[in-house]
Amino acid sequence: MLIISRKKDEGLIIGDNISVRILDVSGDTVKIGIEAPRQIPVHREEIYKRIQEANIQAATSPLPAVDLLKRLKKEPPPNT
Amino acid sequence: MTNKIQTRLFGEIEYTEDEVVLFPSGIIGLEKLKRYLMLAPDNYQPLKFLVSLDNPVISFTLINPYLIDPDYDVLLTDSDRSEIELADQGRILVYTILSLAEQPEQNTVNMMAPVILNPDQMRARQIAMTASSYSIAHPIPLTGESGDS
Numbered sequence: 361m362l363i364i365s366r367k368k369d370e371g372l373i374i375g376d377n378i379s380v381r382i383l384d385v386s387g388d389t390v391k392i393g394i395e396a397p398r399q400i401p402v403h404r405e406e407i408y409k410r411i412q413e414a415n416i417q418a419a420t421s422p423l424p425a426v427d428l429l430k431r432l433k434k435e436p437p438p439n440t
Numbered sequence: 441m442t443n444k445i446q447t448r449l450f451g452e453i454e455y456t457e458d459e460v461v462l463f464p465s466g467i468i469g470l471e472k473l474k475r476y477l478m479l480a481p482d483n484y485q486p487l488k489f490l491v492s493l494d495n496p497v498i499s500f501t502l503i504n505p506y507l508i509d510p511d512y513d514v515l516l517t518d519s520d521r522s523e524i525e526l527a528d529q530g531r532i533l534v535y536t537i538l539s540l541a542e543q544p545e546q547n548t549v550n551m552m553a554p555v556i557l558n559p560d561q562m563r564a565r566q567i568a569m570t571a572s573s574y575s576i577a578h579p580i581p582l583t584g585e586s587g588d589s
Contacts, residue, residue, distance in 0.1 A: 399519035403570040411553045411568055412469030414539060414576050418550070419470060419498045421540040423449050424487060428544040431582040432486060433507050 447496045449489065450479065460493065462563050464523050468553060473498060476564075478557075488535065490555070502535040503549055508581065514554055515569065523565050524558040533557045539577065548577035 364372065371381035377397050384391040394402055442454050461476045475493040486507065492498035505512040514534055516526075526532060535555045539548045551574035557564040 399517050401517065401519075401568065403568055407552075407570045407576075408468070408568060410576050411550070411570075414550050415467050415469040415500075415537065415553075415566075418500055418537050418539045419467075419492075420448075421499075421501055421538070424484065424501060424538070424540055424547075425544060428540075428547060428580075428582070429484060429487070431544060431584050432503075433581065433583065 445477075445491075445493060445496055447491050447499065449491070449499055450481070453477065453479070453491070458562070460562065461490070461557065463565060464563065465565060467500070467555075467566050468568060470498060478502075487538070500555075501538040501540060502555065503538055503580075505534055505536040505549070505551060505554060508536070508549055508551065508578065512551070514556065514567070515572075516556065516567070520556065520565055520567055524556060524563040525561040526558050527560070530558060530560060533559055538580070544582060545579075547580045548575075549580055550576050551578045552576045 366372065366382050368382050368385050371379055373379050378400065379395045381393040381395075382390060383393045396402060442456055444452055444454050446452050455477050459477060461478055463474050463476060465471060466473050470492075473492045473494040476490045477493060479489040479491060481489070486504060488502040490500040490502060512534070516532075520526075524532070533556070535557065537550045537553070537555065539550065541547050552570065552572060553566055553568050553576070555564055555566050
C-alpha cells in the first residue's frame with residue numbers, strides 16, 4: 361500500500377481523471393472531496409462490505425416457506 | 441446441446457447455453473462466480489431463483505422490487521450499461537435479493553443492491569447504490585397472518 365501524508369486543502373491525482381482532496385480535518389473525522397468520472401463508483405467501505413456479507417448470507421438460503429409465498433403480494437406493476 | 445447440473449435447491453436441472461446469464465463482475469462478495477441460471481418455478485411465483493453454474497451450492501432468491509416499492513428507482517451508470525451491453529433503447533429487468541429467515545416476518549430484501557438483467561444479451565450485474573437511502577435489509581410487506589390459507 362502506498363502511504364502519503366496530506367494536509368488540509370492538499371490533494372492527490374489518481375490516474376488521468378480522479379482527484380482526491382482533503383477538505384477538512386476535525387478530531388478523528390476527515391472530510392474528503394472526490395472528483396471522478398461518473399462511471400467510477402465510489403463506495404463507503406463499510407456499506408459495501410455489508411452488501412458483500414448480505415449476499416454471502418443470502419447465497420445459501422433455503423427454499424422460501426409456503427407461508428411466505430402465500431403472503432406475498434402477487435401483482436407487481438410492470439417491471440421496466 | 442443440453443447440459444445438466446446438480447443444484448442444492450432443485451436437484452438436477454437441464455439447461456442450454458442460451459439460458460445462461462453472465463455476470464461479468466460476479467455478485468458482490470462472490471466475484472469469481474459469473475455464470476448463473478435464472479429459474480422461475482410455477483410453485484414459487486412470484487419469486488425467481490439465480491443458481492450458480494460455477495458453484496451449485498450458491499443460489500439467490502429474487503423478487504421484483506416493484507412489489508415492495510412501486511416507486512423503486514434504479515440509477516445506472518455508463519459502466520453498468522456497458523457491462524450488460526445495454527443498447528440505447530434497450531430494456532432491463534430489475535430484481536432484488538431476498539434474505540430468508542426462520543420467521544416470514546423476519547425475511548428481508550436488499551433494496552440497496554439490485555440485480556439488473558439485459559434479457560436481450562443475457563448479461564447481468566449487481567449494482568451497489570451505496571449513496572441511496574435504500575436499505576440492505578428492507579422488511580418484506582406481507583398480507584394476512586401466519587398460517588392463513
